[in-house]
Amino acid sequence: MTKEEIPMESNNDQQIQREARRLYDNREELAARICDIIRKDGTLQPLPGLHLSRTSIPLKRVHSVVESSVAVIAQGSKEVWLGENRYRYDPFHYLLTTVELPRVSQVLEASLARPYLALRLELAPALVSSVMVEAALSLPTAWTDVRAMDVSPVDGNLLDAFVRLVRLLDAPAEVPALMPLLTREIIARLLMGKQGPRLRHLVMERGYTPHIATAVKRLRQDFDQPLRIEQLAQELGMSLSGFHHHFKAVTAMSPLQFQKRLRLQEARRLMLSEDLDAAGAASRVGYQDASHFNREYKSLFGTPPMRDVQRLREEALTFSDH
Incomplete structure (x- = not known):
């Protein structure tokens, strides 16, 4: 190893540590804010399209219908079944759903000391299409079938956008101006992320x-x-x-x-x-x-x-x- 290589590796290690710390701090802040906003077990829709959930005990399977949306967990974990397919996610992963579907879900990890805390943001196809046009993102070229649900790791920039969205609940006067911008940022980051092709199929005119x-x-x-x-x-x-x-x-x-x-x-x-x-x-x-x-x-x-x-x-x- 040369002397020139040591500083570069050191810088990379520092960057990895900073990103890990940023993710940890954002998860902690998101959990604290959801906990403050929704004081009792249940669900709440404090802003149009934004749903918050809290539960202090693991739950049995729940049957429901979910619209096109992205879900993030701040604390705890959950499993979702779509047909015979099972998806598990937690504070390190998000769940993307691109078609309104009947599903079965179950909160797995929750307690009085550390309740399950989560948020879900609806994704309107027209808005997704608008963001795609603005970002000059192309539609998938293949006429393929894409499963309408999957789980992927949450990166720091996406989680940071969700935290800033929840912060708006402390500043109601800023909601009309900033919520549309933050929603568009979240959609843009989803489109540019691992599940971008899945989300693009939501607005694909030529596909199935x-x-x-x-x-x-x-x-x-x-x-x-x-x-x-x-x-x-x-x-x-x-x-x-x-x-x-x-x-x-x-x-x-x-x-x-x-x-x-x-x-x-x-x-x-x-x-x-x-x-x-x-x-x-x-x-x-x-x-x-x-x-x-x-x-x-x-x-x-x-x-x-x-x-x-x-x-x-x-x-x-x-x-x-x-």
């Missing part, structure tokens, strides 16, 4: 992903109606086999599985929030056969409808007393 996004929107709007896959494929200009292939490649589910999850999740919500019985909920979401509904409900959630709802209500009471 926007067609599938259109199909997803239609299925969400008409989930209680009979599924006419051939008609939907024809409207999108796709063959039936091609539509099935590309739909599953992006969403990790067949169209029928996708619709079934939407129906069963909505039925569960109706029984919990509107106090419907199983037959009433089944009818509202498009099931004609109550026994068929009961079988599919148990297959997804593990227990029959009314027993499941009773358990959820008991858990909610226990949690509120906690």
Whole structure:
């Protein structure tokens, strides 16, 4: 090793240490700010498109629908299932979702001393497209299928942008001017990062992903109606086999599985929030056969409808007393 090489290695080590310290400080600040903003377990939307979450105990699996968004954890860890695919992320990784999808998620690490703390920022396709144009980023050239969800490491610049976004909650007067700029910066950094190609497919006009996004929107709007896959494929200009292939490649589910999850999740919500019985909920979401509904409900959630709802209500009471 020459004398000239020693300072260069030393500088590299110092730079690595500074970056590690910066990441650590930003994670600590993000956790502290979320903890101050949301004092009790639950979720909060303090700004349009910005969702904060806190929980003090590991949670059982939760069924939900998530829109195009990026999620960052400040403290704790979480797993998400999309079809049979599992994604785990933590303070060192972010989760990107590019199509509105039904998913199953579970908070794994959380305690009273160190609660799970996270944020999620919605990503509007029109805004992503606008940032791409401004940054002169090209669309993917291949007409490929891209899975609508994945996890990647959080780099220092991306995490720093999220911290500055959350700081705005202490300065409401600055929100109108700075939140759009920070949101665009986050999108730009995502586009230039490891998951840039995945995010670009969200606005790719020539590829199949926007067609599938259109199909997803239609299925969400008409989930209680009979599924006419051939008609939907024809409207999108796709063959039936091609539509099935590309739909599953992006969403990790067949169209029928996708619709079934939407129906069963909505039925569960109706029984919990509107106090419907199983037959009433089944009818509202498009099931004609109550026994068929009961079988599919148990297959997804593990227990029959009314027993499941009773358990959820008991858990909610226990949690509120906690």
